[in-house]
Amino acid sequence: MTQTETKTESKDWEPKIIAFLCNWCSYAGADLAGVSRIQYPPNIRIVRVPCSGRVSPYFIIKSLVDGWDGVVISGCHPGDCHYISGNLVARRRFRIIRDLLEFFGIDNGRVHFMWASAAEGERFAVLIRKATKIVKELGPIKRFEN
Amino acid sequence: MVLNMGLEEDNKKIEESMRATARKLLEDKEVDAVIGYAEGTLPMSSTPMVITRGEDVEKLVWNNYCYINLATYLVPRIAQLVDPEKGELKVGIVSKGCVGRALIHLSVEGQINLDNIKIIGIPCNGIFNRRRIEREIGEKEILEVSTSGNDIIVKGRDFEEKFPFDEYMLSLCKQCKVKSPPNVNDACIGECQDVESVSDDFSDLAEFEAMSADEKWNHITDLLEQCTKCHACREACPMCYCNLCFVDQNKPIWFGKTTDLSDIIVFHLIRSIHLVGRCVACGACTSVCPMGIDLNLLTRKIERIAKDRFNFTSGLSSKILPPMMDFELEDEQEFMLEED
Numbered sequence: 034m035t036q037t038e039t040k041t042e043s044k045d046w047e048p049k050i051i052a053f054l055c056n057w058c059s060y061a062g063a064d065l066a067g068v069s070r071i072q073y074p075p076n077i078r079i080v081r082v083p084c085s086g087r088v089s090p091y092f093i094i095k096s097l098v099d100g101w102d103g104v105v106i107s108g109c110h111p112g113d114c115h116y117i118s119g120n121l122v123a124r125r126r127f128r129i130i131r132d133l134l135e136f137f138g139i140d141n142g143r144v145h146f147m148w149a150s151a152a153e154g155e156r157f158a159v160l161i162r163k164a165t166k167i168v169k170e171l172g173p174i175k176r177f178e179n
Numbered sequence: 180m181v182l183n184m185g186l187e188e189d190n191k192k193i194e195e196s197m198r199a200t201a202r203k204l205l206e207d208k209e210v211d212a213v214i215g216y217a218e219g220t221l222p223m224s225s226t227p228m229v230i231t232r233g234e235d236v237e238k239l240v241w242n243n244y245c246y247i248n249l250a251t252y253l254v255p256r257i258a259q260l261v262d263p264e265k266g267e268l269k270v271g272i273v274s275k276g277c278v279g280r281a282l283i284h285l286s287v288e289g290q291i292n293l294d295n296i297k298i299i300g301i302p303c304n305g306i307f308n309r310r311r312i313e314r315e316i317g318e319k320e321i322l323e324v325s326t327s328g329n330d331i332i333v334k335g336r337d338f339e340e341k342f343p344f345d346e347y348m349l350s351l352c353k354q355c356k357v358k359s360p361p362n363v364n365d366a367c368i369g370e371c372q373d374v375e376s377v378s379d380d381f382s383d384l385a386e387f388e389a390m391s392a393d394e395k396w397n398h399i400t401d402l403l404e405q406c407t408k409c410h411a412c413r414e415a416c417p418m419c420y421c422n423l424c425f426v427d428q429n430k431p432i433w434f435g436k437t438t439d440l441s442d443i444i445v446f447h448l449i450r451s452i453h454l455v456g457r458c459v460a461c462g463a464c465t466s467v468c469p470m471g472i473d474l475n476l477l478t479r480k481i482e483r484i485a486k487d488r489f490n491f492t493s494g495l496s497s498k499i500l501p502p503m504m505d506f507e508l509e510d511e512q513e514f515m516l517e518e519d
Contacts, residue, residue, distance in 0.1 A: 095434065
């Protein structure tokens with residue numbers, strides 16, 4: 034079976050991106066971006082998780098299988114984790130997920146990891162813009178269609 | 180032990196030393212049971228066996244079809260199999276390099292206690308890729324296998340074919356750097372070695388890794404298409420000991436249970452994720468696959484990630500924590516999304 038990812042079919046196509054944001058930093062960062070009226074693309078749907086360490090590989094892969102075009106995971110900066118080391122554990126996990134996704138031929142541009150603190154509304158918006166742009170260029174996900 | 184006298188001679192030598200060690204352990208009451216390999220019921224197979232008496236050691240064999248990783252049989256509490264009344268059993272276990280590594284890694288993960296285990300080390304001379312032979316023979320039934328020199332001769336009703344062992348070894352065995360078990364905690368007797376670290380350039384992966392994303396995906400899907408999700412690879416794997424595997428979980432149902440391509444890929448992808456820094460590259464998964472899928476590619480990549488990213492080789496030391504059980508504030512994070 035050959036499944037190839039094609040570039041965006043129509044100009045109007047917008048990616049759907051699922052974002053797992055940690056409760057203590059990135060979710061508050063997104064909130065700050067909102068209350069500060071900083072524009073960022075409406076393509077992301079936010080899921081609040083207690084910590085980026087809560088994000089299991091299952092979340093990421095199931096999202097892709099279920100047809101989300103991109104996945105964003107955001108947590109506190111290293112050293113700032115509310116649970117001391119949750120994001121450090123997560124970072125190692127992200128590393129191997131990235132390597133294996135790439136090995137399986139799933140473009141790494143679909144899964145993004147980032148740090149954004151509660152005070153970084155601007156940074157959050159910038160990074161989401163960047164991630165959305167990358168996913169949009171990759172086009173709709175077709176890998177897991179049978 | 181000096182090997183290289185042809186397969187038959189080598190195997191006999193290994194077998195003799197293994198039997199002598201096992202007999203001594205059992206007769207001196209140093210262990211309650213010895214787990215080893217016995218002759219299988221089909222050609223090109225072997226079966227695990229537990230013996231408890233010194234005179235039974237003659238039943239233990241070593242040949243190039245001992246593909247099972249015996250460490251698997253320790254985790255489900257072999258003690259209960261032998262004598263449920265007795266608490267902590269002392270067990271001797273016939274170990275080629277990868278079985279020894281699996282035991283050491285399982286002890287790091289707290290699954291077994293190495294104090295109760297005697298590793299009967301043997302210098303493995305490679306495992307035959309029986310699935311590849313079956314594929315090449317095709318529909319014909321294999322009735323007998325024998326060795327001559329460094330060749331394996333496969334006989335059936337009206338055919339006889341010769342396979343050079345060096346070529347028809349498991350791909351993982353060709354890359355193997357730890358033939359006999361690493362020596363830790365004085366648990367190892369027999370043929371063991373001191374290994375600090377192994378160097379590996381993973382040149383066999385270069386060709387695949389140079390492919391484009393589409394080519395990789397097509398290659399992987401072609402490879403795994405045949406998978407029926409029987410989970411034999413999981414059952415044979417010494418590291419897959421979870422009481423409830425993610426594929427069996429039904430609350431929530433993470434991934435579909437069908438043999439649709441996406442479900443197959445997800446199973447192998449997640450299995451690979453679970454094995455990073457843990458896989459001991461024994462190749463049992465490949466040997467037991469009823470569809471003859473060669474999982475060498477994935478296994479090598481798993482090894483490579485652990486080695487390249489965390490400079491870790493599983494099962495060599497009982498002191499170093501595996502990468503996924505550990506973390507550092509200073510870990511590299513060049514992959515994180517940053518502002519331009």
